[in-house]
Amino acid sequence: MSGTLAARRRIRPGSIAALLGMLVVTALVLLPIAIIVLTAFKPNAEVNAYPPTLAPTNWTLDNLGRIVTELPFGRLAINSVIFAGGVTLFALVFDSLAAYALARIDFRGRKVLLIAIIASLMIPFQATLIPVYQLVAELGWINTFAGLIAPRAADAFGIFLLRQFFLALPLDLDNAARIDGASEFRIFRSIVLPNAVPALMTLGVFTFVNNWNDLLWPLVFTNQAEMGTITSGLTLLTGPGGIIPYGVMMAGSLIAVLPLVVGFLFVQRRFIDNIATTGLK
Structure with missing residues (x-):
């Protein structure tokens, strides 16, 4: 007591x-x-x-019913997965390769290139939207997954984030591998990446969520309902005179956010474990 x-x-x-x-x-x-x-x-x-x-x-449940009956919801969901998943996959590959070169390889012009990449973060993507659209249109990629994914296959923020993480890894790991005759790609694949899983997962989550929830990009680069995503597809429900059925919109938003919540619950434990074991692999 x-x-x-x-x-x-x-x-x-x-x-x-x-x-x-x-x-x-x-x-x-x-x-x-x-x-x-x-x-x-x-x-x-x-x-x-x-x-x-x-x-x-x-x-x-009428609002949920309208989502399924008035929209090709299955197709929109598949498009969202392909779009967000494709951008995430390519961004992780290209961003990690660029970040490794900037962090672990000494070459002429590295600092200038890094400054240019960081400076590009200050340019809003809306400022480059029209030139990118013209390029995609000239390639014939409007209403294609290539047009949705390719312009976002690399990201300056992702390169900077991974570079900062790669700089924190001990260089002794690289030097020991070089003494054993490992190539740069072997060091990148077998030493750096396994120890950078927390940073890769963080970047992957940010990239996937940002593209899953993006509205403007799919609206600009697709004009066919069957090529839209969940977020852009919800705009098709706007009634005559711009009347917005808020109940249906909220139902669509709820359905759109559920995969993100479920996915986070699955990766949360692994994310914490990887942070705890960073540098021990």
Whole structure:
């Protein structure tokens, strides 16, 4: 009994305030997600009712039904997987190769090239959207996966992120492999990449999520419904006069975010384990 009282006395007011602060921040972060989920199950009358309510009075699945019946949802989901997955795969390959060269190989002009890559981060992609579109159109890649994926096959942020991680790995690993006669590609494939799994997974998650949720890129480079993604396909539900069925939109957003949540739950444990064992492989 005395131990319990002593433990209670050791609880500081600062700890309680920090806990309450974290609870408030967590509630604010989860509030938009709760609104999306609850609105997805509201009938149209309650969605447009004033004053608005958080939870639906009459739960309905009509919004989810409209997503399946009014859109080629299966095709849109497959397109989203191919688009986001393809960009992620190519970005991991090309970004890691470029980052390895900038971090572990000494060659003339390396610093200038690095500065140019970092400087490109300051240019918004909207500024280069028209020239890229013209190039893709000249190649005949409009409404193709090549047109969606190829312009995003490498990313300056990914190169910089991986380079910084590669710089933190001990150079003794490379030198020992070179003494054994390993080539640069063998060092990259067998030594650097296995120790960079946390950075690769981080970049992969960011790249996949950003492209999965992207709306502008698929809208610009596709004008056929069967080549759209989930995010661009939801724009087809806009009614006459620009009327937006918010309940249906929220249902589509809920369906679109579910694969991301499930995927994160699967990779979370492996992500933590890889961080704990970095440098020990």
